Amino acid sequence: MSAPVRIERDGEVAVVTVDNPPVNALSHAVRAALLAAIEELDADAAVRAIVLIGAGRNFIAGADVREFDAPPREPMLPGVLARLEACGKPVVAALAGPTLGGGAEAALACHFRCAAADLQLGFPEVNLGLLPGAGGTVRLPRLAGWQPALEMMTSGKPVGRDAAIGHGIVDRPADGELRATAVEWARDLASRGVAPRRVRELPLPPSRPALFEEFLLSLPEAARRLPAPPRIVEALAAAAMLPFDAAQARARTLFFECLNSQESRALRHLFFAERGAQPDRALARPVAQAGVLGSGTMGAGIAIALATGGIGVTLVDAKAEALAAGLGRVHSAIEGAARKGRISAQAASAARERVQGAAALEAVAACDLVIEAVYENMAVKQEVFAKLGALCRPDSVLATNTSTLDVDAIAAASGRAADVVGMHFFSPANVMRLVEIVRGRESSRPALATAHAVARRIGKVAVTVGNCFGFVGNRMLYAYGREKEFMLLEGATPERIDRALVEFGMAMGPNAVGDLAGLDVGWQVRREWAGKPDDPRFYRISDRLAELGRYGQKTGRGFYRYGAPGGQREPDPEVEMLIRDEAARLGVAQREIGDEEIVGRCIFALVNEGAAILEEGIAASPADIDVIWCNGYGFPRHRGGPMFHADAVGLPKVLAAIRRFAADHGERWWTPAALLVTLAERESGFGAWQAARAEAAGRAT
Numbered sequence: 001m002s003a004p005v006r007i008e009r010d011g012e013v014a015v016v017t018v019d020n021p022p023v024n025a026l027s028h029a030v031r032a033a034l035l036a037a038i039e040e041l042d043a044d045a046a047v048r049a050i051v052l053i054g055a056g057r058n059f060i061a062g063a064d065v066r067e068f069d070a071p072p073r074e075p076m077l078p079g080v081l082a083r084l085e086a087c088g089k090p091v092v093a094a095l096a097g098p099t100l101g102g103g104a105e106a107a108l109a110c111h112f113r114c115a116a117a118d119l120q121l122g123f124p125e126v127n128l129g130l131l132p133g134a135g136g137t138v139r140l141p142r143l144a145g146w147q148p149a150l151e152m153m154t155s156g157k158p159v160g161r162d163a164a165i166g167h168g169i170v171d172r173p174a175d176g177e178l179r180a181t182a183v184e185w186a187r188d189l190a191s192r193g194v195a196p197r198r199v200r201e202l203p204l205p206p207s208r209p210a211l212f213e214e215f216l217l218s219l220p221e222a223a224r225r226l227p228a229p230p231r232i233v234e235a236l237a238a239a240a241m242l243p244f245d246a247a248q249a250r251a252r253t254l255f256f257e258c259l260n261s262q263e264s265r266a267l268r269h270l271f272f273a274e275r276g277a278q279p280d281r282a283l284a285r286p287v288a289q290a291g292v293l294g295s296g297t298m299g300a301g302i303a304i305a306l307a308t309g310g311i312g313v314t315l316v317d318a319k320a321e322a323l324a325a326g327l328g329r330v331h332s333a334i335e336g337a338a339r340k341g342r343i344s345a346q347a348a349s350a351a352r353e354r355v356q357g358a359a360a361l362e363a364v365a366a367c368d369l370v371i372e373a374v375y376e377n378m379a380v381k382q383e384v385f386a387k388l389g390a391l392c393r394p395d396s397v398l399a400t401n402t403s404t405l406d407v408d409a410i411a412a413a414s415g416r417a418a419d420v421v422g423m424h425f426f427s428p429a430n431v432m433r434l435v436e437i438v439r440g441r442e443s444s445r446p447a448l449a450t451a452h453a454v455a456r457r458i459g460k461v462a463v464t465v466g467n468c469f470g471f472v473g474n475r476m477l478y479a480y481g482r483e484k485e486f487m488l489l490e491g492a493t494p495e496r497i498d499r500a501l502v503e504f505g506m507a508m509g510p511n512a513v514g515d516l517a518g519l520d521v522g523w524q525v526r527r528e529w530a531g532k533p534d535d536p537r538f539y540r541i542s543d544r545l546a547e548l549g550r551y552g553q554k555t556g557r558g559f560y561r562y563g564a565p566g567g568q569r570e571p572d573p574e575v576e577m578l579i580r581d582e583a584a585r586l587g588v589a590q591r592e593i594g595d596e597e598i599v600g601r602c603i604f605a606l607v608n609e610g611a612a613i614l615e616e617g618i619a620a621s622p623a624d625i626d627v628i629w630c631n632g633y634g635f636p637r638h639r640g641g642p643m644f645h646a647d648a649v650g651l652p653k654v655l656a657a658i659r660r661f662a663a664d665h666g667e668r669w670w671t672p673a674a675l676l677v678t679l680a681e682r683e684s685g686f687g688a689w690q691a692a693r694a695e696a697a698g699r700a701t
């Protein structure tokens with residue numbers, strides 16, 4: 001293994017390179033070696049200036065997140081960076097690519113900063129439930145001012161090079177070769193005898209005492225309730241009021257409070273879960289051109305995601321009008337992304353050019369991947385796959401975007417089931433990050449690896465799941481939705497249920513989600529669902545509303561009524577009446593239902609179904625379930641996903657609640673999954689179960 005920090009001499013300039021692939025994180029070994037390098041070079045009379053640079057494509061992507069669960073080890077980052085800043089010789093930071101968190105803080109501890117055009121400098125600690133704990137809160141405002149510091153640190157969003165220069169964070173661009181440019185600058189500084197420009201010695205910009213309080217109040221309420229955002233604001237307020245070292249000490253205390261919070265643990269869990277087990281990338285086949293069948297909302301969304309991700313798209317729809325509408329949607333979404341500055345004008349025009357329309361299926365014959373997004377009906381899909389199987393190249397991968405139908409039955413129709421997988425995008429497909437990659441009985445490893453690689457390439461979080469009704473996400477959704485439908489009949493109003501679950505942290509309540517997605521969509525699925533549960537209460541209210549043409553926002557009426565399409569939702573007394581009538585018809589007694597019961601029944605129904613899914617091997621790990629629910633269904637990230645949340649509550653408590661629900665509402669829907677019972681009885685958790693399985697698998701190989 002090469003040294004994590006290298007020193008090379010270029011005349012009187014020493015170049016210190018942090019070389020810790022893949023992203024130059026500041027692990028213990030890097031911190032120790034960096035400190036030693038600075039000590040050595042500061043004492044070396046032959047060295048007159050220093051350049052700090054990262055090996056590979058970026059400077060430093062931050063602290064090593066893997067070390068956060070272990071006790072901190074000296075030398076710690078704030079001390080290393082204080083020593084770097086105290087260096088008696090000018091230190092030039094040569095910045096490139098992701099320069100994040102502790103990496104951005106290291107850049108601020110250098111005396112001068114130049115940057116390559118691809119710089120992305122930011123403080124994403126908030127996404128991990130943390131605050132910049134190694135001097136960022138005391139140094140950044142001295143360069144950039146209070147408002148940019150508050151915004152960058154509470155949003156976690158990085159800025160590009162121009163903005164970094166505009167904020168005074170970066171001194172100059174480096175448009176030539178980065179290292180050579182930085183060395184030349186360092187040599188020039190040394191030859192002119194320029195003294196180190198230490199950020200800690202710069203004056204603080206003026207501030208008003210109310211500034212921080214006002215900023216805090218401007219944050220969304222949900223953010224204010226989390227540990228990190230208020231502490232970030234507090235650390236910056238301390239920087240405005242206290243001397244440098246005292247303010248840094250305060251930031252450090254706040255950092256450790258965040259680090260030890262359950263919310264930060266949950267967010268760190270998701271950080272690694274989202275980068276979890278990937279199929280062997282070497283097996284993936286190259287994909288330059290993809291076919292998308294069906295130009296409705298879903299097909300167009302998939303086409304946008306592929307085209308903006310750099311993949312050519314042939315969008316097929318037999319109906320000329322539908323095709324024109326789909327292409328129109330693709331073009332306007334790409335233009336919208338450019339207008340909002342999400343992609344450059346150049347990237348937008350390249351993306352537009354990548355999308356071609358076609359009327360005939362034959363147009364996809366030469367595609368590397370074909371994604372079918374036609375009407376959700378088995379016969380229709382089987383007909384399409386029979387044709388695709390015959391006409392597509394033998395090495396192309398054929399994917400279905402079905403959300404509930406049997407992938408094996410679709411695959412069988414193709415006559416080449418090994419090439420068939422599910423690629424279950426979520427709507428709108430160009431916005432939602434999740435893709436479930438469905439493994440059919442005969443799906444080959446290269447086909448799965450190809451689908452995975454494409455999803456990742458276009459910026460999605462991809463999770464491999466097994467084939468069953470609803471796969472992982474929608475199967476669990478049916479358990480969650482079942483309980484909320486039962487509680488509607490039992491007397492909880494739609495808004496009461498939504499409010500309780502939003503209070504728990506869900507991005508939206510389930511009834512508001514139904515109205516947004518369209519109640520006709522689920523109704524259609526349930527009409528096609530051969531094995532639909534025969535309980536008359538099952539989705540009774542959703543189905544009744546859909547039967548009445550109350551499809552939700554698009555018809556102005558659903559669980560709620562809407563002033564205008566997409567407008568403010570209001571409770572609808574007609575719905576309350578309808579629910580009362582249905583309850584009476586089914587003989588369900590109505591009562592007052594508290595928030596605790598609403599949350600308990602919905603969330604523990606999810607957990608119980610998740611445990612069954614794990615037992616059956618439909619999901620490979622509890623972390624995969626958490627990723628699916630946090631990225632596809634608005635589960636609160638700071639709770640880490642349903643399975644992580646269950647571990648935090650404690651499985652014995654979860655099991656006791658499920659048994660109580662079984663006693664009150666019957667065994668039929670509340671039989672605890674065997675895995676949940678076993679783990680609860682051992683006072684263990686899903687996380688520990690997974691770790692033990694991974695260890696056993698490691699021993700076996």
Ligand code: 3HC
Binds near residue numbers: 025063064103133275
């Ligand atoms: N620590 C440890 N490992 C890290 C890491 C970090 N900070 N950042 C990335 N990695 C690992 C990933 O786990 C992944 O490992 P794997 O290959 O074994 O799965 C590998 O690096 C590559 O990461 P990505 O798959 O995310 O690669 P991308 O190219 O898509 O993205 C990136 C690169 C933009 C740097 C992205 O990884 C990222 O955003 N990383 C997190 C940065 C961050 O949050 N930094 C702040 C840390 S907290 C901190 O610094 C506290 C300080 O104030 C004291």
